[in-house]
Amino acid sequence: NAGVTQTPKFQVLKTGQSMxxxxxxxxxxxxxxxxxxxxxMGLRLIxxxxxxxxxxxxxxxNGYNVSRSTTEDFPxxxxxxxxxxxxxxxxxxxxxxxxxxxxxxxxxxxxLTVT
Amino acid sequence: AQKITQTQPGMFVQEKEAVTLDCTxxxxxxxxxxxxxKQPSSGExxxxxxxGSYDQQNATEGRYSLNFQKARKSAxxxxxxxxxxxxxxYFCAMREATSGTYKYIFGTGxxxxxxx
Numbered sequence: 001n002a003g004v005t006q007t008p009k010f011q012v013l014k015t016g017q018s019m020x021x022x023x024x025x026x027x028x029x030x031x032x033x034x035x036x037x038x039x040x041m042g043l044r045l046i047x048x049x050x051x052x053x054x055x056x057x058x059x060x061x062n063g064y065n066v067s068r069s070t071t072e073d074f075p076x077x078x079x080x081x082x083x084x085x086x087x088x089x090x091x092x093x094x095x096x097x098x099x100x101x102x103x104x105x106x107x108x109x110x111x112l113t114v115t
Numbered sequence: 116a117q118k119i120t121q122t123q124p125g126m127f128v129q130e131k132e133a134v135t136l137d138c139t140x141x142x143x144x145x146x147x148x149x150x151x152x153k154q155p156s157s158g159e160x161x162x163x164x165x166x167g168s169y170d171q172q173n174a175t176e177g178r179y180s181l182n183f184q185k186a187r188k189s190a191x192x193x194x195x196x197x198x199x200x201x202x203x204x205y206f207c208a209m210r211e212a213t214s215g216t217y218k219y220i221f222g223t224g225x226x227x228x229x230x231x
Contacts, residue, residue, distance in 0.1 A: 031217060040124070042206060042223035050217055058218060090160065092219075101148055101167055104208075104219055106160035 001026050006091050006107035013081040013114045021076040021110050023091030031094045032074040033104070036060065036087040043090065049074055081114045088112070117142050119209050121222035128197045129230050135182070136192040136225045138207030146212040149190040150219070151181065154204040163205075166190055197229045 007022045025032065033048035035058075045058025049068040063085060065077040074093075078085060088111050092104040118141040128134035140149065151163040166174045166181045174181040182191040194201055207222040 033219065035221070040223060042121075043208075043221040045218060045220065048218060059220075088158070092160075094219075101165060103150055103162040103165060104160075105162075109158055 003027065004091055004093055004105050004107035006089075006110050008110060009108065011110060011112050013078070013112065015081060015083060015114060017081050019078050019081065021078070021089055021091075021112070023074045023076065023107060024072050025074075025093040025105070026072065027093065027095070027105065028071060029093035029095050029105070030071070031096065031102075031104075032068065033058070033092050034064070034066065034074070034076045035090045035092065036085075037090060037109075038087050046076065046089075078112075083114045086112060086114045117144075117209060117211055117218065117220045119207050119220055119222035121207055121225050123225045124223075125226045125228070127228050127230055128194075128201075130199060131196055133193060133195045134197055134227065136194070136205050136207075136227065138190045138192065138222060140188050140190060140207075140209050142188075142209065142211055144211040148210045148212065149181070149183070150208040150210070151179070151190075151192045152206045152208060152221075153201075154206065154224075155200075156203070160206075164192070194227075199229050199231060202227060202229045 004025045034046040035043040047066040049055045091107040094102040094104045120139045147168045149166045153161045164176045178195045180193045204224045206224045210219045
């Protein structure tokens with residue numbers, strides 16, 4: 001199993017550009033999520049999904065869109081990049097949405113810089 | 116509302132000594148899970164330990180144990196016999212089981228430095 005994969009690993013965008021961060025998992029996990037990590041702020045939840053076709057907002061959803069057309073993939077779209085979106089982005093997945101005991105598996109992260 | 120608080124931005128510990136990293140949480144859900152993750156300087160997130168709200172015993176995994184005090188809503192991580200490789204960021208997280216949100220929420224983290 002590759003686990004959770006994210007592409008790209010690094011990206012530099014200009015203000016106003018759009019892009020999609022890719023996330024895939026091969027563990028047949030129901031639950032997937034996106035976080036951003038900023039110094040001193042921990043990991044903040046952007047969007048999450050409890051299964052194909054079902055997504056919901058987290059703590060900081062503004063400026064980001066998601067969709068979940070398959071169990072495996074959960075892309076994160078930046079609609080119009082802003083310098084405030086400079087961050088490290090993590091995708092994560094876990095086995096079940098119904099139980100609390102399943103830990104999340106994390107991808108390696110994408111370091112995004114918006115100039 | 117679901118909330119995790121880690122009040123120690125940074126901690127130092129001498130090699131081979133034990134250290135406690137604090138975590139308090141807030142939830143109205145009677146069923147929830149608490150997690151600790153380690154993030155070394157390389158950046159990956161590593162799951163360490165889990166505690167369920169109905170678990171009677173404190174969770175242990177090798178040198179890691181979770182000091183779960185339900186009435187005080189605290190879930191402190193104890194690392195025994197610290198090693199240099201334990202130097203990292205540590206995050207506490209929580210997931211509510213029955214509220215329907217299924218969200219994992221993280222604290223702001225504690226940076227641990229182990230001194231030789």
